[in-house]
Amino acid sequence: MRxxxxxxxxxxxGSIIRRLRAASGDWVxxxxxxxxxxxxxAAVWKHIMHLRAMGYRIEASTRLGYRLLGxxxxxxxxxxxxxxxxxxxxxxxNEFARQIASESQSxxxxxxxxxxxxRGRLGREWFSPPGGIWMSIILKPRVPPSEAFRCTMAxxxxxxxxxxxxxxxxxxxxxxxxxxxxxxxxxxxxxxxSAELDVINYxxxxxxxxxxMSASALPEEWxxxxxxxxxxxxxxxxxxxxxxxxxxxxxxxxxxxxQEWAKLSDTIxxxxxxxxxxxxxxxxxxxxxxxxLILRRDDGERVRILAGDCIHLRSAEQRRLDQRSNICTGLRx
Numbered sequence: 001m002r003x004x005x006x007x008x009x010x011x012x013x014g015s016i017i018r019r020l021r022a023a024s025g026d027w028v029x030x031x032x033x034x035x036x037x038x039x040x041x042a043a044v045w046k047h048i049m050h051l052r053a054m055g056y057r058i059e060a061s062t063r064l065g066y067r068l069l070g071x072x073x074x075x076x077x078x079x080x081x082x083x084x085x086x087x088x089x090x091x092x093x094n095e096f097a098r099q100i101a102s103e104s105q106s107x108x109x110x111x112x113x114x115x116x117x118x119r120g121r122l123g124r125e126w127f128s129p130p131g132g133i134w135m136s137i138i139l140k141p142r143v144p145p146s147e148a149f150r151c152t153m154a155x156x157x158x159x160x161x162x163x164x165x166x167x168x169x170x171x172x173x174x175x176x177x178x179x180x181x182x183x184x185x186x187x188x189x190x191x192x193x194s195a196e197l198d199v200i201n202y203x204x205x206x207x208x209x210x211x212x213m214s215a216s217a218l219p220e221e222w223x224x225x226x227x228x229x230x231x232x233x234x235x236x237x238x239x240x241x242x243x244x245x246x247x248x249x250x251x252x253x254x255x256x257x258x259q260e261w262a263k264l265s266d267t268i269x270x271x272x273x274x275x276x277x278x279x280x281x282x283x284x285x286x287x288x289x290x291x292x293l294i295l296r297r298d299d300g301e302r303v304r305i306l307a308g309d310c311i312h313l314r315s316a317e318q319r320r321l322d323q324r325s326n327i328c329t330g331l332r333x
Contacts, residue, residue: 055131172266
């Protein structure tokens with residue numbers, strides 16, 4: 001779908017959701033929605049199907065029309081965190097967490113059903129429809145700022161372990177902060193830090209997991225998948241959130257965090273391109289305890305990279321780049 005068409009479809013779907021929400025659980029007829037939006041009842045049904053794929057729970061009746069059902073309640077046991085804040089809709093859980101971080105205890109957790117202005121790395125938009133897990137964790141570790149990356153490590157390993165143990169999904173970590181299943185993105189992690197020269201004020205680790213939604217509801221260019229798409233069923237989001245928090249807390253107290261993180265890497269031994277702070281292509285050789293990627297460039301030089309966008313090169317790209325490298329080597333000889 002072209003960007004202009006997608007935006008238009010999102011506008012119409014948003015209008016439908018607003019009207020269903022305004023009905024407060026009552027039925028809204030398909031004719032009423034069609035008249036308000038200037039479209040046929042068949043077109044309305046098409047958008048309803050799209051909204052369902054995005055994770056909205058919409059009941060349909062040929063006689064009564066449509067009504068919006070609430071999301072399944074999240075059952076989170078007491079004691080799993082110091083404070084749990086659950087929101088129906090917020091611009092960004094990381095932004096909300098940052099506003100309350102100074103006065104909050106460590107392990108305060110913010111969860112939203114929907115993010116309207118979710119963010120990924122480098123300020124990119126993060127699509128956050130109903131059915132996913134969108135949460136931010138406020139942490140106040142007593143470590144120097146140079147060790148803040150341990151929070152990202154712990155979150156990514158915790159998500160991988162949880163997906164493996166609960167659902168037998170082969171989850172692996174794409175450097176620096178994504179979790180993949182079958183080579184497709186299922187989780188993104190964004191860690192933000194407030195610190196002085198040698199003291200951390202707080203760390204906010206945002207975790208976004210594509211849980212109970214159709215993969216077709218996500219932008220195609222993301223190459224993303226969802227838990228329900230992989231399992232062909234929905235999962236208990238409360239169970240998964242609980243497991244991730246338990247695993248993350250244990251990992252931050254463990255001396256084996258780095259080893260577990262490196263062991264679950266899907267990036268090591270791949271040809272990659274890292275963008276953001278320059279553009280470097282080569283073989284990802286290893287990972288270091290501070291989160292750095294060690295990459296051997298095509299000219300043989302080893303490069304240490306602390307941040308950037310990592311692209312796992314596909315086989316066709318690998319062959320093209322190898323051929324280009326061979327030609328350049330021949331010219332130098």
